[in-house]
Amino acid sequence: MTTSNQKIIYTITDEAPALATHSLLPIVRSFAAAAGIEVETSDISVAARVLASFPERLSEDQRVPDSLAELGALTQSPDANIIKLPNISASVPQLRAAIAELQSQGYNVPDFPEEPKTDEEKDIRARYGKILGSAVNPVLREGNSDRRAPAAVKAFARKFPHSMGKWSKASQSHADYMRGGDFFSSEQSVTMADAGDVRIEFVGKDGNVEVKKELSLQAGEVFDGMFMSAKKLREFFEGTLNDCKETGVMWSLHVKATMMKVSHPIVFGHAVTVYYKDLFDKWGATFEEIGVNPNNGLSSVYDKIKQLPESQQEEILQDIHDCYAERPEMAMVDSVKGITNLHIPSDVIVDASMPAMIRNSGQMWGRDGKQKDTKAVMPESTYARIYQEVINFCKTNGAFDPTTMGTVPNVGLMAQKAEEYGSHDKTFEMKADGTMRVVNAATGEVLMQHEVEKGDIWRACQTKDAPIRDWVKLAVNRARNSDTPAIFWLDPERAHDMQLKAKVEEYLKEHDLSGLDIRIQDYNGAIRESMERAIRGQDTISVTGNVLRDYLTDLFPIMELGTSAKMLSIVPLMAGGGMYETGAGGSAPKHVQQLVEENHLRWDSLGEFLALAASLDEMGMKYDNPSARILGQALDKATGHILENNKSPSRKVGELDNRGSHFYLALYWAQELANQTDNTELAKVFKPLADQMTANEAKIVAELASVQGKPVEIGGYYHADPAKASEVMRPSATLNNLLDSLSV
Amino acid sequence: MTTSNQKIIYTITDEAPALATHSLLPIVRSFAAAAGIEVETSDISVAARVLASFPERLSEDQRVPDSLAELGALTQSPDANIIKLPNISASVPQLRAAIAELQSQGYNVPDFPEEPKTDEEKDIRARYGKILGSAVNPVLREGNSDRRAPAAVKAFARKFPHSMGKWSKASQSHADYMRGGDFFSSEQSVTMADAGDVRIEFVGKDGNVEVKKELSLQAGEVFDGMFMSAKKLREFFEGTLNDCKETGVMWSLHVKATMMKVSHPIVFGHAVTVYYKDLFDKWGATFEEIGVNPNNGLSSVYDKIKQLPESQQEEILQDIHDCYAERPEMAMVDSVKGITNLHIPSDVIVDASMPAMIRNSGQMWGRDGKQKDTKAVMPESTYARIYQEVINFCKTNGAFDPTTMGTVPNVGLMAQKAEEYGSHDKTFEMKADGTMRVVNAATGEVLMQHEVEKGDIWRACQTKDAPIRDWVKLAVNRARNSDTPAIFWLDPERAHDMQLKAKVEEYLKEHDLSGLDIRIQDYNGAIRESMERAIRGQDTISVTGNVLRDYLTDLFPIMELGTSAKMLSIVPLMAGGGMYETGAGGSAPKHVQQLVEENHLRWDSLGEFLALAASLDEMGMKYDNPSARILGQALDKATGHILENNKSPSRKVGELDNRGSHFYLALYWAQELANQTDNTELAKVFKPLADQMTANEAKIVAELASVQGKPVEIGGYYHADPAKASEVMRPSATLNNLLDSLSV
Structure with a gap:
């Protein structure tokens, strides 16, 4: 690493994004150099992490540094500027394949020990253990969340809007939620004056005390406890079903069993046993015997009854059928395959399913494959209320119009696992009556x-003080830098939010708020204000806790852009640096296969373009480097041209692919730089390149196209040969020469 | 008149309220005297006003003062404290009858000259002209409006709630309004820097200028101009009809042709000709010939076609019938009689019809007499929006609950004809294209x-500066005196409201706002906040312009109390005094008839009780007379007991009537005064009376009941004999003696 502060760390990851990097990085490096910015790489691919784990088994020249550890350390430096590309969250089979590939390349890394026995095997297993699964994010996400629609993407959506279902003023759709007995009604919250340990205990009716959990809390940490009444929940479900039966509105359930991974499967299970009440009343004992778990959905019934005699299976299937006659129509996840809303708990994920419903005229699909007005059942009222507000808004004002609506970026509290509700280690289903x-x-x-x-x-929730303070700072910075009003979503009726409010008011005092419009509003007021502004073309920053961060960064992007995948996702690190996450689409193994077979890479580097633009802009501000800002802004415009001129990669061989889209990015970027008038030096530097690229457009595109259609060899899947990969990914001599000319 | 400032002027009016006064006033005088307050009367009955108009024709002892003129002058005094009872708005036949009665009593007043010819006749006609119609209100309403549910009435409604229709979350009902082309979208507003004249002109396409109106404006006066596009209005109506046809929701129109008496009949006429488009397309020429005016509703068609041949009438009726098949179902005003929403323009008055619909589960009645979900069509978006907000709120939270809901009193801008929209002399229907x-x-x-x-x-609207300043003062006073947050309803998207906002912000500076919660919000925000607070049992003062005053003083009272008739209506006079209006039920001629025939007066003096309590309370504050405040508060509680113990007058002879309810008022009032501990002097004064009344309850009620069932003679209808009327209205010697004992 060099000593310059003005440095971008570009992560080398896996599969398609790693291949695309061979083409994109030379462009980025050439352009960035013009602003005095170095672009370094940091290889956090699975293969690199394997190699870094066993230096003692490798020859000197085979050894690689532990880049992830270095990056982790870098997150604590104010100078960190990291472009984080999608990487493999390795499963065991993937890890095994990577190991085999490395071994075949002559690296003496050990086999993966399935059942380690010796101390050596255990050591190896432990080292590999650190590479498995989602190992990267926890190391790097040392900050809160800043998500927004980049200007280029927003402009594109305005010009070429996605489809939006028309809303009828007479729509019967609505959100339904508990009015008591839920987490909202029972929430209690304290702020720890001093650091200290707490015990979460259950006191039985017999007075026995069972310690459920012991925790060490920091000074200033906010700690909440709350519970949902199972009885009230079941009454609520029954009520919603009867109401649907009466009104003819379709019934649907929206939970987040994937995120609230302890509480929501239980909630889901109650929905299943209430909807199919007659079934479970009749077969309860049998189901228990054969291991049916309603928390896994009705699929668990279908699954487990296979062990029963044929005739009994038929009877059960008939009883399921009878439930449908008794109960209101239920929304389908897949009406063609007959998959209902209650089939498996992960099928309807509230933060995605509600925006989809709202975008779709407030309707979901029925058993007959037709769209219908729907009761969206979301037991917990805390967040469900905002969807009812949106539904009322759409009934009143019609569907949102992507061509005119403003944007609602989010500043979300998430650092150091802030507000991790319902998941993990602090959620308990009560086994008896008593006191928590x-x-x-x-x-x-x-x-x-x-x-x-x-x-x-019953569940608890922790929020540390430093992340809250950082979150306030981030909100103020975003409001300042984007000249946009920011609303803290804090509900006066929530104990937790009132603890946060006190801190927010305190920490706001640390900032210069002159000329800023920073408000604190309850959820309904905040979303209403954001929507009222949005339909008038005005932008509003939502400053929210962790769950609303998750919900809103789907809701508004889906309305504004048709997808949340095009959002820019920045993690401004608490230590002062920045991490720019690119895309959420995974690392695309099928793309690699197509490249190897047809020499066509359909990976879309849009996420990288967006992240880079933000990274450059931030760098420019941080180091008072106007050239960097201009580079970033020009890149954003170039990305806009890519979108508008449809220069994104095609899926089909022979058409423009990833490399071609990179060429166009370079072309537009150079043109924008040459044409801008804020920095004539920079314009002068890029003028010749822009001219040459413009002149050679047809030639370069032809060179890029000419290689397609034949298999290529890149020397590895997890650990490709850099020279070979680079050669494959840079087939246009004309383009390469032009880029070289800039660097000189 | 005496020189004491602490004086209540109790108006003597006509018919039932005037008779009731013979019974109530002695009670009031006795009680008020204990706080050193005099109660004077001012006879503004039709008869008195006739007598006052012709002093030269009467003997000295027959002459009466011009009380109305005196009262008018008194409104300019800071000491005015006027209880204004309902009076006759005399039609010509009523005036004739009054004249005849006075003549028969030996008063030499002249006959009413139908067609005055001589100068003398013309003079007589002119004098009588000043007595005709609604002559009293314009003289006395020299202030803004303060309307609220008195504590006693609110408490009663909480304890004995009226029925409220359940709201379904799946309700299809909604408000529909124009999105452009209406008064809201075109409103322009200026504040006059100096006094001066303005001309309202129409400039034709040919350049000719037609002066429509000339006006003298005051310095600081706010002047607005706006228009509604007929084309957009008709497109809007057509759209609402098609939408209803598609969704199966019933169609209904809500306008205020009685108040917006120039603009809204025209709007109504467009609705008629759009709904019955095929009919008017086919018969337009004929209708014009026979004088059909759609602004008068479809009744005009039924009315005018009577002059056509039978066969043509039948054809037209068939064509009307065919329209119903073509168009969506329309809400009925009277489904039994087949009276539709479009029959006559005064049948559906928005400020009453919308609360009725909202109270009725958001439904209106269809042709089959069944309740149905309804599209409430209210073209002008300015105010219609608030109803959609209420509807969304009820869908989300269910119907309002009168037993728990807070109250929303109103402080309304109305002095000096502020914000008189759509009516009268500044509304014009364009006869050609051009420029206004x-x-x-x-x-x-x-x-x-x-x-x-x-x-x-096109219409204009005036709002003078002094009333605005007074309105702000009134709002601050109400917020202070009732310790209640006050919201100024001012919409940032309305030009007029922004002119007002500047003044409000300016005039708020003239007051001590410490400890007060005074906000300025847009209409949707204001009503939403008021509703959110209301369902949490919290009160919120709505501080509004004239139209919202009219709408809200029906909307919230109907939700809270089941009727707006039980509201206290105060006009705090701009000069500093107060006028307390009692009831809005008219002066009840049928009640007089029943009294004369059966000696039973079913007039309910509730309005007088409420007004007096407010009047006493205000007097107490103004003159630092704590006894007066205690009297007022005790009276309010006594009124509560009347309601709760069902001691209001019955309609049936032999049961408790007006006089009996007055006895109970006196009883409860005395008890409350005797039992209060804030003023022991006062308690001591009323203790014996309370004890005696309690002891003699059965006896007094029996005395009051014993006289009923026989005809009585009161010596006149318009000009009863005071002695006779008093004797009839005070038949309980026991009660009379007890009251006398207090006065001593």
């Missing part, structure tokens, strides 16, 4: 307590 | 202009 309480271990003080009943779901 | 403009007569400056088309409705 949180006790200060040092003083014995009861910080909060709830009377609970068997089946109730 | 408002020109400063002195400078020739064009203050505003609109391009208009034939058929468009």
